[in-house]
Amino acid sequence: MVVTALVGVGAGVAGGLVFAALHGIQHLAFNYSEGTFLNGLLEAPPAARVIALVIAGVIGGVGWWLLRRWGVRRAEHAVVSVEAAVGGKRMPVVVTILNAGLQIIIVGLGASIGREVAPRELGALWADWLTRRAGLDATQRKVLVACGAAAGLAAVYDVPFGGAVFALEVLLAEVTLATVIPAFATAAIAALVAHVVVPTSPLYVMPQVELSPPLVVGSIVIGPLLGLAALGFVRGASFAQKHRPSGWRLAVVMPLVFAAVGVIALWIPAVLGNGRSLGQLALSAALPPLLILGITALKTLTTLGTIGAGAAGGTLTPSLAIGAGLGLALGAAWSLLWPGAPIVGFALVGAAAFLGVTMRAPITGLVLVVEFADQGLAVLAPAMLATAGAVAVGYLLRRRSRFIETP
CATH class of the missing domain: 1.10.3080.10 (Clc chloride channel)
Structure with missing residues (x-):
């Protein structure tokens, strides 16, 4: 249970850092201090949208070219997906952090793609490293790596239940006490830890829908x-x-x-x-x-x-x-x-x-x-x-x- 709790804490820290970095880049790139990203875009000069995207393209293009070239030359430095890590493959620390960092930068600058892979990769990386250091067996490591990834998702969006269900339905495809308990625990802990920076308000504001x-x-x-x-x-x-x-x-x-x-x-x-x-x-x-x-x-x-x-x-x-x-x-x-x-x-x-x-x-x-x-x-x-x-x-x-x- 100690390792499970630490997986949740680490994933929560990762999710909070992703959230803070993403919003920091958005505010810096489009020079706004409060309000939504769309409000910031509307307040900034229109040309800033093109300039920011070009910068994102250069950083992402050069960054991933070098990162993937490194992975081709040395197999141990290739990017390992969350799914592969759940399957037992070791995630390289530096490469995974760089890959997640590039995602955060380009999304913060306005790239039209989701941000959720970065906290999942960082949560899985932490769980993979921790479970190996703790000497857990392959089955326990598989469960906790999946839970770490899902907890990262739960943290960055403040969706603890959704994160736990993601681990069970998508990454593990298994609902047993051995998977439900760590999935629930890590997602809840991660969301609570991330509350330091992640708002608890709903991601989308809309009226309550009535049945009809x-x-x-x-x-x-x-x-x-x-x-x-x-x-x-x-x-x-x-x-x-x-x-x-x-x-x-x-x-x-x-x-x-x-x-x-x-x-x-x-x-x-x-x-x-x-x-x-x-x-x-x-x-x-x-x-x-x-x-x-x-x-x-x-x-x-x-x-x-x-x-x-x-x-x-x-x-x-x-x-x-x-x-x-x-x-x-x-x-x-x-x-x-x-x-x-x-x-x-x-x-x-x-x-x-x-x-x-x-x-x-x-x-x-x-x-x-x-x-x-x-x-x-x-x-x-x-x-x-x-x-x-x-x-x-x-x-x-x-x-x-x-x-x-x-x-």
Whole structure:
């Protein structure tokens, strides 16, 4: 239990440091002292968006070119993913810290990609180092490395339950007393430790969603559509990942792609960052649904472009934002046929369903969205129905694709 507690403490410190560094870079780059990232972007000169993205592209392009070149030349210095670490592979300390640091820098400067991989990697690195020093066996180490990664996620977003469920459903795919106890303990400890710097207020501010027949039936209808869109995003991200530049080309392509994203942000600043700006706009219906749908399309394009440029990072918050934008638009269309439900309810349902497909983790997606937006139990039924429809469509299409591709 001592090692478990220390894993939680270390992951909490890592999550708090990531949060502080990310926000410090944002405030420095766009010269604002309070308010949201989107507010800071709107207050800064428009040219700052392009300049910051170009700097991010240069730092990321050169940094990852050198880091990956080092890994190719010496296998022990290659970046090890959280999943590989859970499988037993040792995470190199310096390389992992540098890889996470590059992610924090580019997201802080406005790159259109998620920030959640960095705290997961640092939490897993700490757990991997600690469990090896403590002499734990392979099974215990596997569980605690997964819990450390998930606790890092729990800390940086203040989602202890979502972090624990992520460890159980995604990283371990196992629910037993031997996994539940450390998952719950490390996530809770990490979130509490990170409260020193991470706010306890909800990540997204929106009204409480009330249960209503139009919302329930509409969720059943739009769920499969969200599943199709989410699967398309997953395949787009996979294609971009497979065709990213290598070698010195990375140092050339990334600044150019990031500069193009910065130009788009001259008119649509909400495409910058990890997706929280778009998510907040959608979950509060702050703009007309058609306009949010257009921003959602651009956010999808910039995120896929960022991945294709060779950047490392996550798709959790971009997926949530894209799902919320699509859900809002589909909910607005459904409300024309059957009015009565606030369209922000459809944005929340859309975020959960889209995230459930992209993460291949419907329970984690649902729990994270509910915790992010501080929602009550009323939203669970429609969100579960939409998620079930979305995940079912994704599962059937994946099976069909494998069947067609198999000779």
